Amino acid sequence: MHHCVTLFSIFLLIASSWTDKHQVTASSPSVLYVWSGQDSSVSNAADFVAVIDFDEMSPTYGHILKTVSIVSNTANGIKQVGHEPHHSAISADGRYYITGGLLSFRSQKKEVFVWKITKNIAEGPKFLYALDAPGACPDEFLPIGGPEFDVTMMCNEQAASPGNMVRINAKNRTAISILKNISAFIDFNPHGVGRLSNGSIFVSDFIEPISLGGTDPSQILFRNTVRHILPDGTLERTFQLQFPTTLGSSSGIGRGIGLIALQPIPGDPLGRSFVNGASVNNMYLIGPGMPKPILAIDFSQVNKYQQRISTGLLSIFPDGTRLLTTVQMRYVVLVNITRPEQPNILRVFDFCSDQALKHVTIGIPGSLKKTTFAAFCTQNNNIVGSHYIVHPKDENRFIVINYFLKFGLAQFSGTRTVHAFKFNKDFTNFEYDHKFNPNFQFDSSPIKKQRLTFHSLQAYPHHAQCLKGKKYKHSLRDYII
Numbered sequence: 001m002h003h004c005v006t007l008f009s010i011f012l013l014i015a016s017s018w019t020d021k022h023q024v025t026a027s028s029p030s031v032l033y034v035w036s037g038q039d040s041s042v043s044n045a046a047d048f049v050a051v052i053d054f055d056e057m058s059p060t061y062g063h064i065l066k067t068v069s070i071v072s073n074t075a076n077g078i079k080q081v082g083h084e085p086h087h088s089a090i091s092a093d094g095r096y097y098i099t100g101g102l103l104s105f106r107s108q109k110k111e112v113f114v115w116k117i118t119k120n121i122a123e124g125p126k127f128l129y130a131l132d133a134p135g136a137c138p139d140e141f142l143p144i145g146g147p148e149f150d151v152t153m154m155c156n157e158q159a160a161s162p163g164n165m166v167r168i169n170a171k172n173r174t175a176i177s178i179l180k181n182i183s184a185f186i187d188f189n190p191h192g193v194g195r196l197s198n199g200s201i202f203v204s205d206f207i208e209p210i211s212l213g214g215t216d217p218s219q220i221l222f223r224n225t226v227r228h229i230l231p232d233g234t235l236e237r238t239f240q241l242q243f244p245t246t247l248g249s250s251s252g253i254g255r256g257i258g259l260i261a262l263q264p265i266p267g268d269p270l271g272r273s274f275v276n277g278a279s280v281n282n283m284y285l286i287g288p289g290m291p292k293p294i295l296a297i298d299f300s301q302v303n304k305y306q307q308r309i310s311t312g313l314l315s316i317f318p319d320g321t322r323l324l325t326t327v328q329m330r331y332v333v334l335v336n337i338t339r340p341e342q343p344n345i346l347r348v349f350d351f352c353s354d355q356a357l358k359h360v361t362i363g364i365p366g367s368l369k370k371t372t373f374a375a376f377c378t379q380n381n382n383i384v385g386s387h388y389i390v391h392p393k394d395e396n397r398f399i400v401i402n403y404f405l406k407f408g409l410a411q412f413s414g415t416r417t418v419h420a421f422k423f424n425k426d427f428t429n430f431e432y433d434h435k436f437n438p439n440f441q442f443d444s445s446p447i448k449k450q451r452l453t454f455h456s457l458q459a460y461p462h463h464a465q466c467l468k469g470k471k472y473k474h475s476l477r478d479y480i481i
Contacts, residue, residue, distance in 0.1 A: 030054040032052040034050040034463070036457075037083070037462070041458070042458050045080070046070050047085050049067065049115070049125055050461065051064065062433075067452065076129070085462050088464075090143065095170075101138070105159075110130035113129075114127075132175075135156055136159065140152045140192060150166070150178065151166045159210035162182055164182070164190075165190060185227070189206055189209070202275075204275050205223030206278065207254075208223070226239040239293055241284065250307050259276070260276055260277070260313070261325075265320050268340065273286055276313070276325060285340055302348045308382075310327050312327050312386075315391045322391075328383075329414065331386065334428075346429065347430060351402070357372070365458075385402040385403045398430070399418065400420075401419075402415045403461055418454065419432070
């Protein structure tokens with residue numbers, strides 16, 4: 001007995017010493033807002049924002065805490081479901097969350113949704129109103145200061161060219177075109193957008209959406225242009241990239257490159273940006289002072305230089321040294337971009353074959369059946385839908401969403417899942433985070449509390465934003481029962 005007391009006393013002494021040195025550690029509780037659609041077959045289906053616990057210290061880490069749905073309002077031109085939830089953003093002043101419905105225009109409904117970020121971020125955003133912005137097919141929302149966003153409207157109301165560039169003021173509830181002489185914008189279907197230090201913007205053209213409505217994939221019309229637009233909305237220059245026509249140099253789907261994503265390189269003295277192709281798996285380097293874009297890297301090398309359709313967005317670190325992207329709707333790629341002219345790949349993760357997923361069970365969308373990533377890939381042309389990727393600021397984790405689009409000839413719904421990855425200390429490698437799982441819950445025993453998952457909601461998540469709450473304090477005694 002005396003021996004036990006002595007050990008306990010020693011433990012208390014050690015604990016006291018540890019507490020004196022490490023009395024307080026800071027941690028920021030955080031959540032993800034994931035803009036998601038829901039299958040129309042679900043009773044009272046609604047497009048919604050899923051609130052996911054992103055605090056690694058929380059017992060509910062990686063779980064959906066709640067959902068906040070769009071509610072039908074016919075008088076105000078708002079429908080409840082079928083918007084094809086697409087991109088989202090947080091305003092620079094942190095007050096507003098904004099989301100877009102890519103296909104809302106097809107039912108002649110408003111397509112931009114503005115939400116208020118409440119003090120308790122875990123409660124989710126509060127819906128404020130919807131906007132009908134000039135053009136249609138809202139895509140990228142770029143926060144530019146205060147409550148304002150620049151938005152790429154990828155098409156007009158006929159799903160064709162020209163699209164538009166719109167400035168939204170979430171506080172004033174206004175949406176106006178920022179372009180001068182829109183007739184000068186030929187074959188204009190903007191998707192990616194980046195703002196330079198002088199206030200000018202680069203915009204990449206992706207695809208004419210109406211071309212997805214046919215029956216012949218060879219007639220899909222991808223775009224090959226990047227525009228430099230001055231702060232006053234004047235088109236300063238159009239860069240025309242060359243679409244390769246030799247056999248095997250593109251995916252073989254449609255015509256054109258399809259410049260789906262564009263991101264400026266932070267701190268680059270030449271104001272350069274990277275732009276990603278879709279039908280051609282190239283990433284190009286472009287800048288206002290360059291005579292023409294240059295090929296920076298061919299991402300098809302991750303698949304033995306086999307070109308396949310790719311929908312990779314870009315996420316560049318604030319210090320301009322690393323870039324993340326998804327390739328061919330299955331690969332996650334980390335790139336060293338300290339030399340922008342010669343990027344080099346540091347790590348490739350393959351949802352179809354990585355050993356980290358060998359024993360991971362997933363649900364088949366719209367079914368109670370289970371499968372694995374490898375089996376899903378075998379049955380779905382090696383496509384899991386990897387599209388959206390983001391590395392939240394000041395985080396050692398990043399998020400990948402496996403869903404792109406299910407419309408017309410673009411049938412790429414994938415596994416409809418959200419995943420987290422963790423970097424090593426020097427950001428040269430990463431690993432899959434098995435603890436993070438808002439997607440499935442297969443343990444249905446009576447003692448196991450059932451929770452919301454994207455699978456149980458029959459949802460298709462598309463875009464995520466990370467929000468951090470106020471820092472809280474914890475000490476050793478919090479872990480002693």
